[in-house]
Structures are given as structure tokens and as C-alpha cells.
Amino acid sequence: MQSLVRHPVALALLAIAALLLVGSTIAIVPETKQGVIVRFGDPKKIINRYRPNEDFGKTGAGVILRWPFIDQIVWIDKRVLSVEMERQQVLSTDQLRLQVDAFARYRIVDPLRMYIAAGSEERVSDALRPILGSALRNELGKRPFAALLSPERGQVMDNIEAGLNRVARQYGAQIVDVRIKRADLPDGAPLESAFTRMRTAREQEALTIRAQGAKQAQIIRAEADANAARIYSDSFGKDAQFYDFYRAMQAYRYTFAPDRQGSTAMVLSRDNDFLKQFQGR
């Protein structure tokens, strides 16, 4: 005892050794991980395996014991993981091209199976990615372009999810969700022709609006004219003869008004009605 204390290097070495031993016996399992205990390559036990709807604190997380230096733990993510698909060009049944981005979310529900079949989460993602791509292409390729934009898209997604799930199960994974992130027209000709279509549609709309405006304006004017005519005839029609006289008087006054342009000379006959009194008859 005494001598041990006297030799701190020895003490330190001992402590390190003890620490190593403890460290390799005790393992701390976080909530976000599940693991497979592997003994000489032979998977023995699954720890903290995912179960749906479990409450945190009641899972298998915490401290576990293992055989030091014999048991190895392969850690596998317990959370929802994501796999993103590269952009895919999809040809719909009506020969329109669509550029599609999609993602799938999955989680490892069977860590042992996943460890045997893939080895790591990354390899599961790598395995799922091309399958997601081809499932998407196949499923979308069966439909006309318009269907991809319609609410039917939900059905498409369900089909893809089912197909992908079959493959995922082989890797001990379960697909949580598959979604199309973007569905775009490819750059170049398809996009340009869509723009052209939009542009011509707008031009047509503009012309229509203008023509409709002109039409409405004309109708308004005509209605006003008709209305005026009715007012005139209602009023003047009471005595056409007097109207003729009255209107003539107005016209004379207007025509020979002093502020009219040009000078007027009049040659009056003696028989003129105006000069009737001239003659004293």
C-alpha cells in the first residue's frame, strides 16, 4: 500500500488499466441510437431497438454491461433518416418530360437485419437511392403529365412508398414517407415552350380584354344615342309642324350668328315674308 502510493506512475498506469476495463464493460446507450452486440463477428443481442410510439425514458437507452474486449457494439441510428434522390427525368405517357426531385424518410426498425444486410446506415441509403429513383420513374411514367400535378399525386406517392418499402424491409428499414420535392419542366425546349404557351395565352387575353372594352364602350354610346332619340321624339313628336318651325328658327340663329366665320350678304325679294309689311299691304 505504502509503496504503491509512493509510485504514482504505477498508480496512474493501474488507473488507466482499470479505466479501460470499466470503459469496455460499460456502454452508454443514447436515446438516438440502437445497437447490435457482436461477439467475434457473431451478432448476439440487440439493444435499444426501435419500437413505435415508445416514450423516451422508457426505451432501452441507458447503461448496459458487456463482456470487455469480446463484445463489440455496432451503433445504428434510431432516428428518422433521410435519403435524397438525385434529379430524375421522367417521361409521362403523353411524352412530356418532367424533372423530379424526391426524398424518402426511413428508419431502421430491425438493426440486426440491417447490420447483416448492409452494415451501415449509409449503405442502406445508397441501396435505397437508385430504387427510389426507378420506382419514381416507373410510377410517374404510367401517368399523363396532368396527373402529376393533380391531387392524384398522393396515390402515386403511396404506390412508390409501397414499392420502396418492400426493398427497405430487406435492409431492416421501414419507409416513413416518400415525397416529391420538386417537379419541374426541364430547362431548354420544354420550359421555353411552356413559357411561349403562357405568353401567347396572355397576349390572347390582352386582346380579348381590349376588344371587350371597345365593345362595351360602343354599346354604352349607342344606348345613350337611343335614349336621346327617345327623349327627342317624346318631346318633339307632340307637334311636328311647330317643331319644324321652332327648329328652323334655331338653325337660322345659329347659322347666321355674328360670331360665325365669314360674312353673309343677303339678297331679299320684295315678296319676302319678312318684308310683307314694307309694302303696306
Next chain:
Amino acid sequence: MKRFFGWMPGIASAMAQGPWGGKSDGPDGNDGQGRDGDGKGSDGPRNPWTQPGRPGAKGPSAIEELLRRSKESFGQGGGGFGNLPPRPSGKALWPAAIGILVVLWLVLTCFHRVGPQERGVVTLLGKYSRTLSPGISLTLPAPLENVTTVDVEEIRTIDIGSTRAESENLVLTGDQNIIDLAYSVRWNIRSPELYLFQLSDPDSSVREVAESAMRSVVASVSLEDALGAGRTEIEQQVEQRMQEILDGYRSGIRVQGVAIKQADPPTAVNDAFKAVSAAQQTAQTYLNEARAAAQQVTAKAQGEAAAFDKVYEQYKLAPDVTRRRMYYETMEGVLSNVDKTIVEGGNVTPYLPLPELRRRAQGGAPQGSATVEGQ
């Protein structure tokens, strides 16, 4: 917990007294690891290196000698591994320093200040144990319990697309048109535990879900709706759909709102859209002009009709007199302004001095002559 706090008096006395005593075999010598070394040290076998009595004699001890000398060079001979037990009264700095470190470690890792907008998620050796409310809370020291504080009140914003012209976020609408969309999503954390433990990358998940939800909603509305009238409804639908998806992941995230900042036609076709609004303006102009003219025409008719009616009323009372009066008055007005030539009727040939008249009409203005014949 008890055990750790049990150390406290020991440390205190160590700091006060200086002598570390032969008993406490320096678990603190290696700090946190000490508690393992503790058990080990008591029943540890005699070391092969320890048999030589004094240091400095043989191979491995040379290191110790070196250590001792270097220790002696500062701190007036205190400290030094080998020297502790034989000098019970020596002023050892080592224990004090270690004691301070331990206290610091305990203070820093046991007390947690959780802000009013935060929650602290405590894991006991990896296992979720509880969530701390705002305030000061006590936990076990670091390696045992870990606290992750999560800001649950902060509204995080994700911007998708931008309002600047150079970058376009083109989205297909239900009628196969394309719009340029910029929107932002506001969200916060509803459940810190789920947020920490459920998704491998919650932040980018929110983004992807937002994009997916927005595109699927826009794909179900028409261009007109997406550009204007239907915006609020789109925002609500996206928010709802996002929440459904995120709840499906049990992500612990609440979507606070989706705001469409910009929904415009793409730059490539913007001119055509402007032409439409210009056409609308033009059409409106046509209508305004027509309405004005119509008002004018109607008012004129009404005025003239009213005037005629008034005169006619009087005329009917005394038709002949009124008629003559009107005739004379008009003629008066007309003839007083013009040059008059009265010609004797019968066999006189009237001579019209047209050249003369023309000369009199200055400036080549159109001139005319008229003969007013009585009825």
C-alpha cells in the same frame, strides 16, 4: 450523487490542511478517472516497479527523480509525486489545485441555468430522464447527466426562393403554368425531446417538407389563384399539410405560419402579363370615355327637349302670335348682322355682284349668299 458530494468535505479539509494523508491515495490525482482508480488502488497488487526503496537508483525511477527535481524547482519543494506522504506538514499546492478543479467541475456541470425561452433535456447516462423548466436546476455532474438546452420559443424562419430577380424558384401550377414563388416558413419546437431524438436532421427536414407541401398545394390551384386571390388559402393549406407530415415523423415541431412573399409570373413571360394589365387599363379607359359621352348626349337631349316643351307650352296658348313673334325675332337677329340687298320683284333682272361680294369678304373666308324666301 451522495458519493460525489461526499467528497466535498474531504476536499475542503485538504484545502485547509494541506496534508493529504497517507490514506486518501490520490484518486483526485487523475481527476474524473479517479473513482475507478479508487477501488483499484486499495487492493492493487504490489507493483513490480515499486520494490526499490528510494527513487533515483534505477532505470524507471530516473523519471521520478527528474519529476521530483522539476517539482522542487518551483513551489518550495512541495508537491511532487513521491514526496507527499513523508511531508505531512508541507505546503502542498497540488491538492488545492485539484480541489479547485473538482469544485469548478461540479459547479459547472451540476447547476444549469435554463432561460425563460428554453427547456433543458436531461439524459442520465444516455437515457432520457426529464425536461428542465426555466430557472436554475440541479443535475448530477457531467458524465452522469447531460443537459441539452433547446430554445422552444424562438420562431425560426426558413426562406425558400428569393424576391430578387436573378434567382427564380419556379413552381408548376395546376393548369400547367409556371410561377416564380418566394415564401417563408416560421416554426418552433413544441417538444424538445422529440426534436432531439426523433429526426436525424430536423432543420433540413422542415425545409424539404415545406418545399414538398408548397409544390403539391400549388399544383392543385390555378394560375390566377396562385398569383393573387388564392394566396391566403394556399398558405393555410401548406401550413396544415406541413404540420401533418411533421407530426407523422413525430418531429416535435410546430409550424407557426407560412407566408408567400412573392408570387409572380416568371421573368420570361412577365411582359405578356404586364400587357394584360395594360389591356385592362385600356379597356377601362374605353368604358370611361363612352360613359362620359353617353352622359353628354343624354343631358343634351334632355335639355333640348325640356326647352322645347317650355316653349311649346306657351305656343299652344297663342299659336299664331307666338309663331309670328318668334319669326320676327329670329329674322331681326339674323338680318341685323348681314348685308342686305332688296330686289324689286317682277321683270327686273336681278344682278348679283358676286366679284364685288367676294372682294368684300376678307381673307378668302368662305362666303355665301342666301335668299330668304318667305313661306
